[in-house]
Amino acid sequence: MTLANEPLVTIVVVPRERFSCAQRSLESIYEHTTLPFKLVYVDGNAPFKVQQYLKAQAEEKSFHLIRTDYYLYPNQARNLGLTHANTRYVVFVDNDVIVSPGWLEALVQCAEETQAAVVGPLMCQHEPLHTEVHFAGGESHVWVDSTGRRRLREKMYQQGQKVAELRPRLQRQETELAEFHCVLVRREVFDRLGFLDEQLFNTKEHLDFCMSVRQMGGTVYFEPDCVVTYVPGPPLELSDLHYYMLRWSDAWTLGSLHRLRDKWNLAEDGYFQSKYKKLGWRRYGTIIEPFVRWLTFGAGNRFLTRAFAKVEHYLNRFLTDRHIRIQQQVRQQGFS
Template identity: 65%
Template sequence: MSEPQVTIIVSPRERFSYTRESLESIYENTQIPFKLIYIDGNSPKKTGEYLQNQAQEKGFKLIRTDYYLTPNKARNIGLAEVDTKYVAFVDNDIIPASGWLKALIDCSEETEATVVGPLMFQYLPLHQEIHFAGGESRVVVDAKGRRRLREKMYKQGKQITDPRVKLQRTETELCEFHVMLVRTKVFQHLGMFDEQMLNSKEHLDFCLNVAKNGGSVYFEPASLVTYVPTSPLKFSDIHYYMLRWSDAWELGSLSRLRQKWNLAEDGYFQHKYKALGWRRRDTILKPIVRSLSFGIQNQFLQKVLMYGLLAPVEKLLNRYLTDTYAKKHLQPKTTLNITSPQTLSEV
């Protein structure tokens, strides 16, 4: 078997309860040689034990922290260990189709792309509803001289069977971290991921940096991957989910993005501010509202339960969780347990 030219880094996205299905699908559907580094950011006990067993059985490197991780922190921990030509950043809630990784590498080899993203789907059944098929990510200057962000995702919500959906390999501007193949040498020029991007738009920031430094981003539809969100969450996922999509982390990320790229606080950002907490409302609170309303389809009742009762309480709890986390962990301190004979580089 030839020496692997790619390392897969799996890191937590927003929950842990899909760990087994996702990891097993990666091994089942990846035919080329690869290394794998699994970043376990404080998963529940049973999940952690499963990963320890799998690391020993399959021979991958498992790095566990005793606290939840921001996405870019998790990726940087894994990136510090990469010694291959390519690195594939993968969230822990994806299911790839057979041949997904080879298709990404083939694209990069044939186009010299710095970054390659797959045809990304969302929800079950697998590989049916498109989430992302390339997109736009750039800074434009308007007539008043304001620097404004242009972001657009192509084909989201379309069905792959829709005859109007025409897909081909193409250079694009945007790739998401659900699955992202990157030439490792680019980090020699860009440095590690920006850990001040706590939870949102970190993919956009990275793609802007790649373009700024003369790199290219490609979309490869021969690689098929589905990410699988869920609602309601398992109880053991709720703490991490609330932290991962917290108001504080979202506002911190948006502020960092504006400051870093000197962007105007325009309608793009105003829309983000108004939508704060929408994921938590949709994924955590809506199932509770349905339960409390006994399935009665009354919009007034549901709004009273959501915005008069649950949302204010949830916001207070969310603030408490993020404040507590910030005091303990948003500092240059990391506690790591590594299932491997090697020693982790300082991060």
């Protein structure tokens, strides 16, 4: 494969759930990427310290920085970045992803050799970096049961497996699913599909996108020679807390699930019921339970945990209602 001097790729970095990993993530991109690229960074209301860091880096490295003074839905942030991408490929990267050497070359080579519309990497999770599999391709499609109900099939391959044990057996292959933690997309895909669906506020947007791509005849590939890791975790700083709570709010999750259900005419089956029962599990496990353990000097207390969860539920509703008002004001200003 011959690569032109003009970049083939625009990397679009967007917030995922917090901002405290942003510097580490961006530095890994510049350290481990040798293929020419353009970079668009969407700063969706990052706290002041991160905001100043990104501003300085944008000036030093000459990338395009998009700043908003309000928090963004993930697809909203991706669409903002997409408007500034005019290269053959767009690579979306969350701001808590750490890449490894050769990551971008492997994604582009796969797309060039297979003509894939979408290419996803060997996605790892947690630390130490690049050691535990989060996602190695998967399934995402609608199937019809014996009663005629349309139901969703979602499966992520090899989650939790050790990379060292699994990697020798992995091969490039066509798959049904790639995640937005890190994914390469041909820019022309958006000429046909339009922008990403912003009514999928915080979850399952990758299912919707990959099914839409495959529905129009495009292919999705898994490329194990690209290895990246997303570093999930609780909000590490107080300045992360607001966005984290909003990002995983009950309202955003319910809205996303209902949008997916209605858009694909899916039955309200066990798949959705299980998701409804687990509303708020991230906030519960990463904010409420650790806070109660801190209050009780590590002992924990079920009664206190439930009490704080109830209070947090009302706070969460307040935050999402407030965000709706802010979004409405932004739209009104845009039309004025």
